[in-house]
Amino acid sequence: MHFFEFSEEQKMLRKAIREFVESEVAPLASEWDEKDVCPGDVFKKLGELGVNGIFVPERYGGAGLGHVERAICLEEISRHSAGLGMTIMTHHLGIYPILQYGSDEQKDNYLPYLCSGAKICGLAVTEPGGGSDFSGQKTLAEKADTGWIVNGRKCFITNSHNADVTVFTAKTGEDEKGRNKLSAFIVERGAKGFEPGRKEHKLGLRASVTGDLVFADAKLSDAALLGKEGGGSRIGMEGISEIGRGGMSAIAVGILRGCLEEAIKFANERIVYGKPIAKLQAIQFEIAKIRTSYEAARLLTYYAASLKDAALPCANEVATAKLYSTEASVEAAKRTMDLMGGYGVINEYAVGRFLRDALTSIPSGGTSHIHQIVIAGGTLKDFQA
Amino acid sequence: MPYNVAVCIKPVPDPKYYDRITIDPQRKTIVRSGIPTMINPVDKNAVEAAMQLRERFGGYVAAISMAPPDAREILREVLAMGADAAYLLSDRAFGGADTLATSYTLYKGLKKIELERGLPFDFVFCGCESADGATAQVSSQLGEWLAFPHLWNVFSIESVSPDSSGGRESFKLRTKIENGFMEWVGRTPLVLGVSREMNKPRFTSVMGIMKAKNKPLTVWGLADFAEDDGHGMDSGLIGLSGSPTQPGEIFTPDLKRSGETLTGTPEEIVERIFAVMRSNGVSLVFEP
């Protein structure tokens, strides 16, 4: 047995997604980046193919597969457009808590149209007070006679302006030690007092929308509460640490793959001294390093996803994969640029976009510092005497 | 009225690996072994045409291929696109077939499917040509073996008489010709070689891949055709022995060029170049 082997269906899935991406994504990826637009029509088509609800059971309109399959889709999409990958990955990040913690009504209500491609989902936890300080959230949800009144602002939220459904966390009280008690809610676009605010102009991942969400006396019904009151920390953290970081890791693997392919193509085509630069040992060293980091990132990412599919604890493995893959994608994009000489900085080539996307993937889902804190924490516990 | 539809599928070498293809100098055939294959691109248009027909009228779509055993993977893809069943005709004895032997083998395969299902085929779709051999002969030959009317290079199909009497519908068909098209009206059964302009093949969906797992994929070898039901195969009509095509010489043309240095005034040199070009049949009349 191989240590890690994809099944026949998983190989077919990769092939099918690759065919779609090469036809419908690759030719337009640089235009989406330049114009800073998220292609809603392609999002819809991906829904029809089953990508948007890939890990959602069939009874809710999903494909009934798992997180390895999700990573395959994200890798293939991000190989050509990490920005579109980001839109899909965050859509999954919003869907997951509804699937995991939603009531039957909430699941029946939201999941089918979120899987079909008709609607977009998102998850909002980060606030201006610092995304790293998860428990320091200030957005406040207060109980009213019926339902809740919410005030506050979320920032850096993917799909902020194009999501139809957003899962968010807010403070609903304090425990006896004075620590924030968070709860999770579902809010729909157009809810009274709830609006997208500022839209960011990002360095990379530009085929995804990022911006603020503003709650100004927003009124939500009792049915908007997701899971138990006070369960928001767990809901938010589980989503981010498993689905968010796992998704970012797969996106970075896609960027790595894109770099590898660009590097090889260029090295074979560029003739210097009358022969392709692929014949130069210095160039071969670059290719070898990109290949090695791609393979390592891939193994870490799919291994972590397979733990999630086996319902095993995986937060640490996912964090390791995300830290490594995103950092490696930055390095690989830089190496690819170096290998291309002057062409590397010409915008007709995708590699500049890959570098911007790779850099933007670092803070998304938690910074590299935070990942190291998570990994070290887990490691010190694992290796306790 | 629901239709029984067959789609013929050929695995062809993936163009990404064309540099690995060699030609057997003895048999003068393409050596394909070890080269990753894909569905012949225009065969996907044939599958799409079959899917659209089934969506409109209901019925059944079977994919059939004569190919080495690893073509199972290709047929799974067709099942994932939506075909109901797939049949692979695979036997060493089928190897080395030209288009005539190929179409004969496919014909026998189709007859055997009809026999097993107890239902005749109404439509047989083929791609109009293959990306590797590109003879464009199989669909017409298959029509002849089946004794079905057949058209080649079809780019549009429309039903013209809604079936009210329980009789057979007519179909308006268009075939591409140079600088235009021809219009035909046909009744089933029909064999159609479809062109790329016919439609845009659908992408395989994740759900399709999962469903394909449980769809029947039958492999038949020569022995499966031996039974005495009138549909056994004539071993003289299959494989290399059933292939009358004799490839001629295969060689790499000599493209060596030789140069000549011309001397004289620029005008004399130009005159000389023009003379050489004229004598080689290059027209030097320029339209303004």
Ligand SMILES: Cc1cc2nc3c(=O)[nH]c(=O)nc-3n(C[C@H](O)[C@H](O)[C@H](O)COP(=O)(O)OP(=O)(O)OC[C@H]3O[C@@H](n4cnc5c(N)ncnc54)[C@H](O)[C@@H]3O)c2cc1C
């Ligand atoms: C493209 C993009 C998309 C995003 N999408 C979403 C989304 O959909 N939903 C969502 O909720 N959020 C989203 N985010 C927000 C993201 O999760 C935060 O940016 C991230 O958690 C970091 O928070 P911050 O930006 O406020 O940085 P800060 O928390 O302010 O960090 C600033 C610096 O301090 C460091 N730092 C902070 N705390 C520590 C510590 N304890 N130890 C050591 N160093 C520390 C950080 O590493 C960083 O270098 C997105 C971000 C980006 C860039």
